[in-house]
Amino acid sequence: MLAGKRILLIIGGGIAAFKALDLIRRLRERGASVTPVLTRAGEEFVTPLSVSALAGKKVFRDLFDLTDEAEMGHIELSRSADLIVVAPATADLMAKMATGQADDLASTLLLATDTPVLVAPAMNVRMWEHAATRRNIATLKGDGIAFVGPNDGDMACGEYGPGRMAEPLEIVAAAEARLGNGPLAGKRVLVTSGPTHEPIDPVRYIANRSSGAQGTAIARALSGLGAEVIFVTGPADVPPPEGVEVVRVGSAREMLTAVEAALPTDAAIFAAAVADWRVKSASDKKLKKTKGGMPALEFEENPDILATVSKLAEGRPGLVVGFAAETDEVIENATSKRQRKGCDWILANDVSPATGIMGGQENAVTLITAEGAEEWPRMTKAQVADRLAQKVADALE
Template sequence: MLAGKHVLLIIGGGIAAFKSLDLIRRLRERGATVTPVLTRAGEEFVTPLSVSALAGTKVFRDLFDLGDEAEMGHIQLSRVADLVVVAPATADLMAKMAQGHANDLASTLLLATDTPVLIAPAMNVRMWEHAATQRNLATLQGDGIAVVGPNEGDMACGEYGPGRMAEPLEIVAAIEARLADGPLKGKRVLVTSGPTHEPIDPVRYIANRSSGAQGTAVARALAALGARVVFITGPADVPPPEGVEVVRVQTAREMQAAVAAALPVDAGVFAAAVADWHVATATDRKLKKSKDGLPTLAFAENPDILREVSQRAEGRPALVVGFAAETDDVIENATAKRLRKGCDWIVANDVSPATGIMGGAENAVTLITDAGAETWPRMAKDAVARKLAERIAQALVG
């Protein structure tokens, strides 16, 4: 899929730089040409010789290198690739990118390029969660820079949490999706997926049986058609697809905030099974059994994310697709939901226990639009996703 593609790989200075060596190997296995740029800090973790040996070409290191400038000036170097990849993208590199600094070769290339950019952040969990890094991330995403990772896990510093660089194959998948030549290339699509968990106390929550399988399949199918996918997922049973920007949330209100932060997009597909209510009396202490009887839970209504996006006065996606999981009068209830919410399409399905659809591998849906109701045969969720993605592509690009 990457045969004939040219990737400019900028290797930042973090322990995750060792993964860049495997990334180079994986890219070249798939036919890509890799031009490596190694920062001074990156040289503390991997050597120019090892990078050059795997890339099969010279390593660019210095902004003011007379030989490099004579052979290929840094402006030209920044523009000859199909994609610029920064892996690892350290907090320092992200800050330079967000603020437009250009005091070394890497930052100068990133400021001078007119080529799409993909970053794979990697840093300590506290650095990742710091308000400054999150502001820089929002700025970069607003500038159109794609992001893969970071993942959650153990770190070299001994801490645990988000900040681990995505694995090389995850980055390869993101590169393939970014360079895909499908009909949705250049389009940015938001997909929500999975359930939400609404806490009762620190150990209990209200949820539903959604596995997230259908939303994950939709995101994967859209990425395969070339879309840049922002995938906002609750705590689903299935892992998120590779090659998309993943935002993990727990509650409906967190999903609402993540959706607002992801806009604007060309299309939004709202496949998440968002809880209708949350516990207004949720406590930070575990509820105990009491001789006074059962505890009383007071509920409050959750935000209606689909309706909010569908009825936006400004920045509404060109196409808004909702999902309706029903147990009776499926088409009638879903048709009414489409009109009530103001979305363009509703994908309706029967999730009665007898169907085995909720949490299962197959789905049977009816697509409801202005033109009416179109019932599709029962098929694998991946097949439903591909068919829906193709319809979305037709609606967006003809």
């Protein structure tokens, strides 16, 4: 899908610059030509020789190169590409982009272009979460800059959290999507994620043990294939992915309202762990311990979001996918659930405590369709998401 496309790759300074070498290889494998621009800081981590050897082209480094600037080379570079990719995009480089600075070749190229731009941020978690960086990100998104990542993970500095540059294949997928060539380009997909919180009183609630990691990974993978993603999330432990429309909710009823407002869509994936019940009359004051013992709580059933959407007479998505978190007779229970709810696919997973799946980094699922059950090997939640996103793309095609 990138065959014949011209990519201008700006490599910023940071330990993640080493991933840019693999990114060049991955882009060229897919038929793209890569023109590299290496910042002075980037040269501290990768050499011009290694970048040039992989790209098969000269590395551009200096704004005041007399040979190139005699013909306004920086203008030609910035406008002859089909896409500009900044990887890694440091906090400093994004700050320059947001404020329109142009004091080196990279920042001048970015200011002088009308070419689509994709950035892959990479920085320390504190820098990523700093208010100044958040303001710059908001400005860049408002200017139409696309983002891929960052991911959560261990940092070179020893900290853990968001700030790791997206992996090369994630950036490749995002590049395809940015160019409108992803298999889900033009498709609108709804994803629900995270738990719901059903209030008992102002300080207590009922919830499920869901981190939101799997739903977040699915939304990111679908977006990477070019889909327009509406991400309806409960109070999750993980931050939502970049580049999707985020709708935050608290309770199951709020989630249903948000889902109905997002329709129609081409597909809907219900990965949220929605609480089955809620307190019928939640107290507006904190319940106190009394000598009489625990206060009686009366429960009522929450709306069944998956079944509601699956059985719509009008406006039903072309593909409806649910999840079945089970602790016993996983395949049997999930198969029955698919038939009962009326959805097209169910991803069944064993969430018994011994598996470590609920709230963990890995998942082991079985895809259940009308044709039968397809068992997938245990893999990371990101890998599950990639595999599901590709199947959704194949189905919608």
